[in-house]
Amino acid sequence: MIKGKDTVTSQKIVEFSVKGIQEKKGSDIVVIDLKKIGNAVADFFVVCTGNSDTQIDAIADSIEKEVYINCNQDPWKKEGKHSKEWVLLDYVDVVIHIFKKETREYYGIEELWGDATLTEIEEYKTKTL
Numbered sequence: 001m002i003k004g005k006d007t008v009t010s011q012k013i014v015e016f017s018v019k020g021i022q023e024k025k026g027s028d029i030v031v032i033d034l035k036k037i038g039n040a041v042a043d044f045f046v047v048c049t050g051n052s053d054t055q056i057d058a059i060a061d062s063i064e065k066e067v068y069i070n071c072n073q074d075p076w077k078k079e080g081k082h083s084k085e086w087v088l089l090d091y092v093d094v095v096i097h098i099f100k101k102e103t104r105e106y107y108g109i110e111e112l113w114g115d116a117t118l119t120e121i122e123e124y125k126t127k128t129l
Contacts, residue, residue: 008071008072008073010042010043010044010091010093010094011044012070012071013044013067013071013073013091013093013094014031014044014046014094016063016066016067016069016070016071017046017063017066017067017089017094017096018031018046018121019066020059020062020063020064020065020066020067021046021048021059021062021063021098022121023062023066024050024055024058024059024062025055026048026049026050026055026059026098027048027049027050027051028047028048028049028104028120029046029047029048029120029121030046030047030048030110030118030119030120030121031044031045031046031047031118031119031121032044032045032046032047032109032110032113032116032117032118032119033116033117033118033119034113034116036115036116036117037113037115037116040116041095042090042092042093042094042095043093043094044093044094044095045094045095045096045097045109045113046094046095046096046097047096047097047099047104047109047110048096048097048098048099049098049099049100049101049104050098050099050100051100051101053084056084056087056098056100057081057084057087059087059098060078060081060087060089060098063089063096063098064089067091073091075089075090075091076090076091076092077089077090078090084100085099085100085103086098086099086100086103086104086107097109
């Protein structure tokens with residue numbers, strides 16, 4: 001884990017990543033817990049879908065903002081911001097994947113980790129008064 005002022009748990013990064021995704025109405029959010037998988041590349045994967053280039057960009061920016069504000073962490077690596085088919089934000093212990101729908105279906109990342117625990121996150125609903 002990248003050390004900041006305070007030690008931040010991977011669970012906190014997951015929590016604020018999901019919040020960032022929900023803020024921009026990302027869909028099909030899944031948290032993949034890899035901690036019990038031997039030789040896993042991270043503790044968690046967070047996977048979601050964006051419907052357009054603009055939304056994928058907005059989701060990535062929102063995640064970075066939420067994690068930085070709440071955990072004082074910047075991604076160690078970022079990939080895919082130019083192609084916007086699959087944006088990856090790597091926080092070392094937590095890796096966030098933001099996919100276009102077709103790209104997510106093609107790669108089937110959830111199926112690659114059959115022994116992992118998958119948690120589907122409910123869609124973000126705004127309250128109406």
